Amino acid sequence: MASVGKSSRAPLAFSLPAWILIIPIFIVPLCLGLYLSVFDKSLGFPQPINFVGLANFQSDVKNSNFYSAVKVTAQFMAIAVFIQIPIGIFLAMVLHSASKFASMFRSSLLIPMLLTPVAVALMWRFMFSSELGIINWVLDKLTLAQPDWLGNVNAAFFAVAIVDSWQSIPFVVLITLAGLAAMPVAPQEAAMIDGASTIQRIRYVTLPLLKPVLLVILLIRIIDSFKLFDIIFILTRGGPGTATQTLSMLDYNTAFTFLATSRAAAIGVVLALMSLPLYFLWKKVISVSS
Amino acid sequence: MMYIKKRLARIFVYSVLTITLFTSLFPIFWTISTSFKKRVDTFALPPKFFNFSPTMDNYKKLFSxxxxxxxxxxxxxxxxxxxxxxxxxxxxxxxxxxxxxxxxxxxxxxxxxxxxxxxxxxxxxxxxxxxxxxxxxxxxxxxxxxxxxxxxxxxxxxxxxxxxxxxxxxxxxxxxxxxxxxxxxxxxxxxxxxxxxxxxxxxxxxxxxxxxxxxxxxxxxxxxxxxxxxxxxxxxxxxxxxxxxxxxxxxxxxxxxxxxxxxxxxxxxxxxxxxxxx
The missing domain is CATH 1.10.3720.10 (MetI-like)
Structure with a gap:
């Protein structure tokens, strides 16, 4: 038994290198962010730095840009949850039922998910060009309205949502497919023998059995839509006005466009606090999934 | 009757998949094909899908x-x-x-x-x-x-x-x-x-x-x-x-x-x- 004790004690030291990196790159910046948030440091005005208490947080609360960013972030989350997930589940089910070419369809569907978001956003920007872009050319041929995709407040939001969906729906499809592949066949067969229709089978057999997988998808889509940044940066930088400025984008612009380090740190603290509930959601999902 | 229903279901499945495939691959195709176009062809209307003479100029310009x-x-x-x-x-x-x-x-x-x-x-x-x-x-x-x-x-x-x-x-x-x-x-x-x-x-x-x-x-x-x-x-x-x-x-x-x-x-x-x- 002594040898088993040895084998399970020694590897603890193996997590040491990870700790050595996590402390300066994760824990120290979090503390530094908290520290900066109560001062008035600004790269634009290198005056002596003063302690200002909670003033940065107070001005956030008074700032209409902040509320607009909360709203935009919530809207992108809503698109993820109520549009991308249902479409992804639908496509996964269709793909699951196709026997021929299934793996070919699967690989080509997955490519968008892994492509460099910056490059993806750039190619869509090209296609969204209002005068000479291919999307408006198609809309013109179909005699539909041709919005100024990235210049119009409403259209810009949808442009970002479309590009995000193009990259994210494949993720929903991939994970759902994995869940469908792992699903036992017996309940499906029993339902078929009982004369259940396809819709009934999906509603009463497939979806309940998929619940753990769907919860994981829900969690990850919430997290990743909360973090959405690269695509917005390339397509609109949060504009026009503040139409696509999420909390991440607002934080970035505050720090690196307006150079207001302490104000940005305060927004960062708020964002860090907002990710805490995601931790509890994660724990809940894990307990259901396993 | 059963046969027709099955056939319709198959047509449905494969048309959904074809549309999906097109949507997910077209932007990639369009980017790659644009990278081989001369400047005049880039914004040609109607768009040139295949009927352009490919050029390596853009890549040459990058790598030079x-x-x-x-x-x-x-x-x-x-x-x-x-x-x-x-x-x-x-x-x-x-x-x-x-x-x-x-x-x-x-x-x-x-x-x-x-x-x-x-x-x-x-x-x-x-x-x-x-x-x-x-x-x-x-x-x-x-x-x-x-x-x-x-x-x-x-x-x-x-x-x-x-x-x-x-x-x-x-x-x-x-x-x-x-x-x-x-x-x-x-x-x-x-x-x-x-x-x-x-x-x-x-x-x-x-x-x-x-x-x-x-x-x-x-x-x-x-x-x-x-x-x-x-x-x-x-x-x-x-x-x-x-x-x-x-x-x-x-x-x-x-x-x-x-x-x-x-x-x-x-x-x-x-x-x-x-x-x-x-």
Whole structure:
């Protein structure tokens, strides 16, 4: 038994290198962010730095840009949850039922998910060009309205949502497919023998059995839509006005466009606090999934 | 009747799939084809899908610029460096987690990994920028590699832990009987057995790092520019030169499109927070 004790004690030291990196790159910046948030440091005005208490947080609360960013972030989350997930589940089910070419369809569907978001956003920007872009050319041929995709407040939001969906729906499809592949066949067969229709089978057999997988998808889509940044940066930088400025984008612009380090740190603290509930959601999902 | 219904269902399934396939591949096709077009053909109306004479001018223009070659090399170095460091740090930690289900620091470690995964990158980038500029660490490739390694650590650990956990402990005990040290057991017995998992994780981490934008754009400088940073620079240029832009984008996405086909099965574990296993 002594040898088993040895084998399970020694590897603890193996997590040491990870700790050595996590402390300066994760824990120290979090503390530094908290520290900066109560001062008035600004790269634009290198005056002596003063302690200002909670003033940065107070001005956030008074700032209409902040509320607009909360709203935009919530809207992108809503698109993820109520549009991308249902479409992804639908496509996964269709793909699951196709026997021929299934793996070919699967690989080509997955490519968008892994492509460099910056490059993806750039190619869509090209296609969204209002005068000479291919999307408006198609809309013109179909005699539909041709919005100024990235210049119009409403259209810009949808442009970002479309590009995000193009990259994210494949993720929903991939994970759902994995869940469908792992699903036992017996309940499906029993339902078929009982004369259940396809819709009934999906509603009463497939979806309940998929619940753990769907919860994981829900969690990850919430997290990743909360973090959405690269695509917005390339397509609109949060504009026009503040139409696509999420909390991440607002934080970035505050720090690196307006150079207001302490104000940005305060927004960062708020964002860090907002990710805490995601931790509890994660724990809940894990307990259901396993 | 049954036969017709089945046929209709098949037609439905394959038309949905064809539309999906077209939607997911067209933007990629369009970018790559634009990268081979002359300037006059780029914005031709009606658009030229196939009826243009291809040119390598855009690629020639990119590669004649020594900066671009440097950027491409930087990106490869950044990617390989981060994947290597992630695997070193991550396999040690994942092994510790897999073999010690109840060790003391584990709960804290787990909380940190989840928060690291859930928090937007900007939250850490703002203070990290402040810290690095004070310590004169901006624009150093090794620093960028170390930082991205930590940002990717949740993926690394969640992907690797199941592979280490699946290795029978009896093999390690046999090694112990043979008088091997813990480190020798890890190097000579555990690592070779975990190799399939490690290579899958290495590819996945390479994809993540290749795509990374925020870390190199904020904490890097001219000398450490990566491809996403260069591409983002195109849009702030005064004239939008779409040909070279499409060529640079193509060079960013083609390696990934090729790799995707090889790793798709392993991706489920990496992408699902380790909550789902293949």
């Amino acid at each position: 610029d020594p900066t671009f070659v440097k950027v491409y090399l930087n990106t490869i170095l950044f990617t390989l460096g981060a994947a290597f460091l992630s695997i070193c740090i991550g396999s040690l930690a994942a092994y510790a987690l897999a073999r010690n289900p109840r060790f003391r620091g584990k709960a804290t470690f787990e909380i940190l990994l989840i928060l690291l995964r859930a928090m937007p990158g900007v939250v850490l980038i703002v203070p990290l920028y402040d810290l690095c500029s004070k310590l004169h660490l901006l624009g150093e490739l090794p620093v960028l590699i170390t930082i991205i390694t930590v940002f990717n650590l949740p993926f690394t650990i969640w992907m690797l832990t199941p592979f280490f956990a699946a290795i029978p402990i009896e093999l390690e005990e046999a090694g112990m009987v043979d008088g091997l040290s813990t480190w020798q057991i890890f190097r000579q017995i555990v690592m070779p057995l975990a190799l399939p998992g490690i290579s899958a994780a290495a590819i996945f981490l390479s994809l993540l790092t290749w795509n990374e934008f925020l870390v190199p754009v904020i904490l890097g400088d001219q000398s450490t520019q990566t491809l996403p940073v260069l591409i983002s620079g195109f849009i702030s240029a005064r004239t939008l030169d779409w040909g070279p832009m499409a060529a640079a984008s193509s060079l960013a996405i083609i390696p990934i499109a090729v790799l995707t086909v090889f790793v798709q099965r392993k991706l489920v574990v990496g992408l699902s927070l380790g909550a789902l296993k293949e």
